[in-house]
Amino acid sequence: MILNNREIAILFWLAIVLLYAFRKGINKDIAKSFTALIKSFFHIKIQTIIWGGIAWASLCVVLLEEAGIWTLSNLKTTLVWGCTFAFISTMNAHKIAETKGYFREELRGLINATAIITFITEAYSFSILAEIIITPILTLLVIIQVLSEREPRYATLQKISTFMLAFAGLAYIANALYMLANNFSDFASLDNLREFLTPSLLTCFYLLYIYVISIYMTYENLSVGLTYAITEPGLRRFAVFKAAWAFKTNHKALNRWRTNAGIFRPQCKNEVIASIKEVTYQIYREKNPIPITPEQGWQPTKAASFLTEKNLTVEDYHRTHGDEWWGDAHILKIESDRFNLDSITYVMRGTDIAVKRLKLEVTVNNKDLHALPESLFIEIGTELILHSIGHCEIDLQQAIDTDSHVDIITGLRRVRLSRENYTYTKTGGYLRTLIIDYQPNYIGPEDEG
Incomplete structure (x- = not known):
């Protein structure tokens, strides 16, 4: 359980940050939020899940030890795995039901080229002085990259930080490969094989526990709902x-x-x-969808996947009051800047047999920051028209640039583009809507009254 120079450097800087924070004192609001977080963490249900995870992971370790795979020298790796993957995945278990292919992706990422390169890179570190210097620099670069991604005006800074992080990554890999080439006999040992396999095997076993917890949470939410x-x-x-x-x-x-x-x-x-x-x-x-003709509308399963490539898939097309059927995709959120969160929504309406109306909307909260949401709306709207009609006679870019309302009939379909200004906002927010009806004379429930 020996710490390498990189881990020592991380602990060194973490201790300095914590020491500085406690000496300077913590903001009262932050302290209250932190206290509330700690209290919620000790809720009986959360504690039950956490201690259940610890018990399950401990059982997995015992089984691996009995199989001759795990030894005491793997304790550090096991603790790091527990504090990172196991803890985070347990806290996010409620999101698994909403994440398509979660378990498949986790298993796929266990043993691949990236995992092997990462393991080799972590096996070799620079001198303790070099790691102490490098650690805060890389941390600062990561912070700059994350913050600059949210601000289009800082695109140049984002590119520079990305380049420097990539260069640092290549330096770590080059150092690891050099050390590996000169010490391959020491690296190719049974202990290193155990170090590599331990987190992968523990993850495989722990995913079973996460699966059970996700089912429990689904039924818990079902009962509450x-x-x-x-x-x-x-x-x-x-x-x-x-x-x-x-x-x-x-x-x-x-x-x-x-x-x-x-x-x-x-x-x-x-x-x-x-x-x-x-x-x-x-x-x-x-x-087992029922085939329908273009005169009837769009087949629901097909219409639900029109915008899958744009992360706007309708997962649940269902009956509402009366004979109307309705479904919407998860809201696509667009961060124009750190203070404005715009969004795009995709909605289908119709009957159990066929979809009669497709609606795409973009919400812009600040007219001065409309470029990004509008460009995405044009891109997604054009694709929706192509999928639903087969060709696009409307120049959405020109219509939006001239702020024109569109209402045309193309073949069997009717296409409308409109804009509604928000009167309650000082930033000139507005809602732009693209509606495609299966027939020119279709009147939906939202048109009545």
């Missing part, structure tokens, strides 16, 4: 049981059923069963 939809406790327990029996560990299906229950609020067991059957049928229909 049904509090207002199904007020009677007995019926709510019945609903959770039937949903678990029907959807088991399918996060997406469980969340879709929760949405359905939240909209229609089943009041008896028969209505609960009917809502579960409806969602089950929706999922079946998505896997």
Whole structure:
């Protein structure tokens, strides 16, 4: 459990920063926030999950030790792994249900060229003096790069910091390869093989625990989410049981059923069963879509993926009140600067058979910082038109530059582009909307009244 020069340098500077912070005193607001964070950390549910993770990781270590893979010399690596990957993944377990292919990506990243190069680089460090000098410089460069990415006016600074970080990375790799070439016999040892395999194997085992926790959190959120939809406790327990029996560990299906229950609020067991059957049928229909003609509109599964490459995929196209069906993609957030967060949304409306309306909207909070959100809106809007119509007769760039309203019929479809200024903001914010209807005379529920 010997620390290398790089780890000593990191601990050295961390101690200096903490010592300086305590000597200078901590801002009262920061102290209050930090205290609140610590208190929330000791919540019984969080502590249960953390100690469960520690117990599971300890069991995995014992099994690896019995198999002759783990020894006491791997304790440092194990502790670092526990404080980084294990702790962070446990705290973010609630996000796993929303992250597509999370486990596949984690397993894919365990043993690859990057992992091997990183391991070799970390095995060799510079002298202690060099590491003490390099550590704060690299930390400063990383901070500059992160901050400059948010400010278009600092693009040059961002490029310089990126270049310097890349150069430093190459220097670390070159040093490691040089040391490896001169000391390969020492490097190619059973101890180093254990050091390389230990975090990878622990990650594989720990992902099982994270999977279980993510399922538990899904059902916990499901139960809490049904509090207002199904007020009677007995019926709510019945609903959770039937949903678990029907959807088991399918996060997406469980969340879709929760949405359905939240909209229609089943009041008896028969209505609960009917809502579960409806969602089950929706999922079946998505896997086995019914062919439709262009005159009917767009096939829902296909329309939901029109903007997948732009990170605007509709995951849940579902029935709302009446016969209307509706679905929207996760909001695409655009940070124009550190104080303005604009966004783009994609919405589909129609029936269970076909989508009748596609709507793309961009929210701009400051008219003086419109360039980035508008350019993305034009790019995404053009792609939506191409996917939904097959050709684009509208020059969105020209229409937006001239602030023109567009209302044209192209083939079977009707395309409209409009802008609505916000009257309650001093920064000239506005909402720009692109609507594509499957037929020129289509009137949706939002047009009525």
